Amino acid sequence: MAFSPDLSKSTKLERYNSYLRRVNNTKLLAASSKLLFRVTLLVALLLVFFFTLNYPIGGGDSQNASIHTTSRFFSSGFYGTGAAWEKQVRQSSTPRRPNGFSILVTGAAVEADLNDTPMLNKLFDIVPFTHVLHLAAQAGVRYAMKNPQSYVQSNIAGFINLLEVAKAAVPQPAIVWASSSSVYGLNKDNPFSEMDRTDQPASLYAATKKAGEEIAHTYNHIYGLSLTGLRFFTVYGPWGRPDMAYFFFTKDILQGKPINIYKTHDGTEVARDFTYVDDIVKGCVGALDTAEKSTGSGGKKRGPAQLRVYNLGNTSPVGVGRLVSILEGLLNVKAKKHVITMPRNGDVPFTHANVTLARKDFAYKPTTDLATGLRKFVKWYVSYYGVQPKVKKDIPSEAE
Numbered sequence: 001m002a003f004s005p006d007l008s009k010s011t012k013l014e015r016y017n018s019y020l021r022r023v024n025n026t027k028l029l030a031a032s033s034k035l036l037f038r039v040t041l042l043v044a045l046l047l048v049f050f051f052t053l054n055y056p057i058g059g060g061d062s063q064n065a066s067i068h069t070t071s072r073f074f075s076s077g078f079y080g081t082g083a084a085w086e087k088q089v090r091q092s093s094t095p096r097r098p099n100g101f102s103i104l105v106t107g108a109a110v111e112a113d114l115n116d117t118p119m120l121n122k123l124f125d126i127v128p129f130t131h132v133l134h135l136a137a138q139a140g141v142r143y144a145m146k147n148p149q150s151y152v153q154s155n156i157a158g159f160i161n162l163l164e165v166a167k168a169a170v171p172q173p174a175i176v177w178a179s180s181s182s183v184y185g186l187n188k189d190n191p192f193s194e195m196d197r198t199d200q201p202a203s204l205y206a207a208t209k210k211a212g213e214e215i216a217h218t219y220n221h222i223y224g225l226s227l228t229g230l231r232f233f234t235v236y237g238p239w240g241r242p243d244m245a246y247f248f249f250t251k252d253i254l255q256g257k258p259i260n261i262y263k264t265h266d267g268t269e270v271a272r273d274f275t276y277v278d279d280i281v282k283g284c285v286g287a288l289d290t291a292e293k294s295t296g297s298g299g300k301k302r303g304p305a306q307l308r309v310y311n312l313g314n315t316s317p318v319g320v321g322r323l324v325s326i327l328e329g330l331l332n333v334k335a336k337k338h339v340i341t342m343p344r345n346g347d348v349p350f351t352h353a354n355v356t357l358a359r360k361d362f363a364y365k366p367t368t369d370l371a372t373g374l375r376k377f378v379k380w381y382v383s384y385y386g387v388q389p390k391v392k393k394d395i396p397s398e399a400e
């Protein structure tokens with residue numbers, strides 16, 4: 001089976017990407033009640049991880065792609081409507097049952113800027129959030145060499161701004177936020193455990209995520225904020241980020257363009273613990289469900305608060321060559337493969353999550369292997385971009 005892309009849809013998406021970049025947006029969703037939250041979170045996370053976090057133009061070579069930063073949520077049009085905006089925020093955050101959660105999700109839904117302090121203050125004035133799920137970030141390992149400032153702006157300045165507002169809030173929310181497997185950097189222990197060293201980041205992206213973990217420690221220590229960092233391992237799936245390898249490999253394979261498969265400097269294959277988005281969503285919900293309340297109030301600590309870090313990975317690393325052969329099987333197209341030595345661009349040779357801690361504390365158990373997850377991704381890709389199968393109509397039910 002072979003496919004030819006529908007360019008009108010691609011163009012539409014690229015125009016949308018360009019819009020997203022212009023508004024430099026991060027998305028926010030205020031969800032209320034556990035039930036509403038779970039439903040909303042699923043949608044939000046799909047958008048967060050795979051659509052809104054970092055969208056390069058055209059989804060091509062991530063090294064050349066221009067990626068917008070995501071320190072914004074709420075469009076000025078929406079945020080600027082005053083009473084209507086407030087009403088919407090109140091409505092979407094009113095718990096549907098007693099003791100329901102009211103959760104601010106950054107990185108999805110309506111648009112505004114994390115660095116917009118008055119806007120954040122206003123939000124927290126309107127809603128006594130019980131939790132924040134902070135997913136907004138500038139992601140991507142290699143793009144950090146092109147636009148380092150965007151990482152500082154989003155992952156450090158934006159995070160601190162959010163923590164400043166959260167620590168002063170009454171009540172203080174519990175915060176669960178997206179760290180990254182990249183914090184393990186040059187760590188050689190395998191699989192990666194939360195106890196391993198994380199003081200050797202290989203990219204600026206990793207360094208800003210590690211900085212986030214240290215900043216979290218500080219706000220927990222001084223203000224009694226309950227903070228949980230989740231180290232996500234190469235998350236993929238429908239609505240994914242076009243700057244990630246599995247995504248642009250799919251595009252390039254379909255277009256007959258060559259792809260680079262990295263090998264390490266000693267000639268071994270580069271591997272990743274690719275983790276399907278639905279498994280990550282379950283991990284986020286588990287972390288929120290088990291997050292204890294912050295102990296401070298109005299900027300004053302009243303006792304020790306919870307501080308946690310968890311790996312959320314798939315626990316089965318797969319080589320990039322294998323990833324490509326699964327895609328070839330799904331697309332029924334042979335890739336033009338160039339195996340090259342990994343450029344010195346912040347990449348690490350392998351990742352592998354030990355998830356014992358997350359399993360123990362909130363029963364985290366990834367269930368989607370790479371072939372299954374990529375099948376779901378390719379199905380979505382073909383439908384989203386209007387790719388026409390040339391040989392077969394359906395994606396094969398098995399990868400190979």
Ligand SMILES: O=C(O)[C@H]1O[C@H](OP(=O)(O)OP(=O)(O)OC[C@H]2O[C@@H](n3ccc(=O)[nH]c3=O)[C@H](O)[C@@H]2O)[C@H](O)[C@@H](O)[C@H]1O
Nearest residue numbers: 139140180181182232233234244245260261262270320347
């Ligand atoms: O877990 C994380 O913390 C990070 O995961 C993700 O980073 P990575 O694991 O680097 O994913 P991704 O770019 O898809 O490359 C996948 C594989 O393809 C290899 N790769 C890449 C490009 C290429 O041209 N050739 C190639 O072999 C490459 O060497 C790698 O082995 C997120 O992007 C990041 O935001 C962060 O969340």
